[in-house]
Amino acid sequence: MRAIAVFPKERAVRLVDHPDPRIESPTQVKIRMLEVGVCGTDHEIVTFKYGTPPPGDKYLVLGHESLGQVIDVGDKVTRVHPGDHVVIMVRRPCPHPYCIPCRAGRQDFCSTGDYQERGIKQRHGFMCEYVVDDEKYLHVAPPDLREVTVLTEPLTIAEKSMIQVWEVQERLPWECRMDMKDEEGRPRGYCHKAVVLGAGPVGLLGAMLLRKFGFDTYVYSREAAGGARSKIVEEIGGQYVSAASTKSEELARQAGNIDLVYEATGASKLSFDFLPYLGVNGVFIFTGVPGRREPLAVPTGEIMRDLVLKNQIVFGSVNAGPQAYSEAIKDLGEFSRRWPEALAGLITQRFPMEDFETPLLDPPAGIKRVISIWDEE
Numbered sequence: 001m002r003a004i005a006v007f008p009k010e011r012a013v014r015l016v017d018h019p020d021p022r023i024e025s026p027t028q029v030k031i032r033m034l035e036v037g038v039c040g041t042d043h044e045i046v047t048f049k050y051g052t053p054p055p056g057d058k059y060l061v062l063g064h065e066s067l068g069q070v071i072d073v074g075d076k077v078t079r080v081h082p083g084d085h086v087v088i089m090v091r092r093p094c095p096h097p098y099c100i101p102c103r104a105g106r107q108d109f110c111s112t113g114d115y116q117e118r119g120i121k122q123r124h125g126f127m128c129e130y131v132v133d134d135e136k137y138l139h140v141a142p143p144d145l146r147e148v149t150v151l152t153e154p155l156t157i158a159e160k161s162m163i164q165v166w167e168v169q170e171r172l173p174w175e176c177r178m179d180m181k182d183e184e185g186r187p188r189g190y191c192h193k194a195v196v197l198g199a200g201p202v203g204l205l206g207a208m209l210l211r212k213f214g215f216d217t218y219v220y221s222r223e224a225a226g227g228a229r230s231k232i233v234e235e236i237g238g239q240y241v242s243a244a245s246t247k248s249e250e251l252a253r254q255a256g257n258i259d260l261v262y263e264a265t266g267a268s269k270l271s272f273d274f275l276p277y278l279g280v281n282g283v284f285i286f287t288g289v290p291g292r293r294e295p296l297a298v299p300t301g302e303i304m305r306d307l308v309l310k311n312q313i314v315f316g317s318v319n320a321g322p323q324a325y326s327e328a329i330k331d332l333g334e335f336s337r338r339w340p341e342a343l344a345g346l347i348t349q350r351f352p353m354e355d356f357e358t359p360l361l362d363p364p365a366g367i368k369r370v371i372s373i374w375d376e377e
């Protein structure tokens with residue numbers, strides 16, 4: 001079958017003929033890939049900064065943001081059926097018996113670092129015609145969401161973050177409807193303010209989730225106002241603020257107490273520069289993996305003082321567990337009911353497999369670029 005692969009030693013990216021995978025155990029499922037999203041991690045991999053082929057292989061099949069259709073199931077498969085649309089999870093557990101998270105099915109919290117990731121670290125990914133995987137890594141999506149289901153994986157980053165936000169913020173009375181029966185049925189975050197740093201797919205999907213929870217949401221990004229990204233933010237009832245015309249301290253003044261910051265830029269300077277504007281009892285979530293590693297001057301005194309005197313919390317979050325995948329699929333349904341154009345507008349271009357060079361190797365353009373593989377049956 002055809003697959004898009006990176007050869008790190010040769011420093012090449014090519015369309016290859018890769019062995020067609022077969023069902024080898026009764027809980028496995030064979031999937032025909034429909035679409036695969038391209039993200040910043042793929043750009044790092046094709047520029048040879050990141051990514052590792054399976055042990056002994058010369059190349060790594062790319063792709064971790066998936067949508068496929070089940071075509072065959074092993075004898076013991078119960079949860080999925082031929083014809084189902086599925087999203088395949090990215091991470092696979094490490095082998096160590098003492099890794100508590102992996103043994104509990106939470107390899108997104110793997111404590112040893114020996115996890116594997118499909119399309120990223122030591123396991124082939126999804127930019128190919130067929131994939132075989134265990135049913136426990138599959139999440140079924142409704143077929144009417146076909147056009148947007150490939151956004152599930154990037155949305156899981158926000159879903160996992162928010163699952164943790166509600167948990168960590170239980171350290172104090174914080175949830176807006178906590179001790180009052182909210183008769184108007186308002187969402188959990190309606191009394192809070194959130195700032196999303198970055199208006200890429202992870203940032204915009206994060207903003208949609210924050211809006212669903214009722215947060216008064218600002219999206220702060222470098223593009224000038226008036227473009228496609230700011231229109232999406234407006235459509236979901238958020239406010240777009242351009243870093244080109246507004247300094248972060250002005251945004252902070254305008255917003256008032258910032259209860260939550262969702263970082264989705266991967267730029268460490270912009271993110272740490274924003275840390276001083278986190279408000280009282282606030283939570284700051286990092287999701288980006290910076291490419292640059294140069295040191296940077298930060299006002300540590302100010303930050304430490306605020307962390308203490310304002311009871312703040314800062315955490316990082318990577319990858320996602322099963323609950324985040326199922327919430328993401330449900331929320332794509334919710335977003336498409338509430339903001340159909342904004343949601344569909346996140347996917348700006350689709351490419352056939354043979355045109356992989358444009359989305360993978362050319363400078364990023366548009367919002368989310370997707371490689372289309374098969375049409376569903």
Ligand code: BGC
Pocket residue numbers: 039040041064090117120153154318319320
């Ligand atoms: C993926 C995550 C992955 C991370 C680091 C991201 O692009 O969405 O699933 O864990 O890269 O490899």
Ligand code: ZN
Pocket residue numbers: 039040041042064065154
């Ligand atoms: Zn990704």
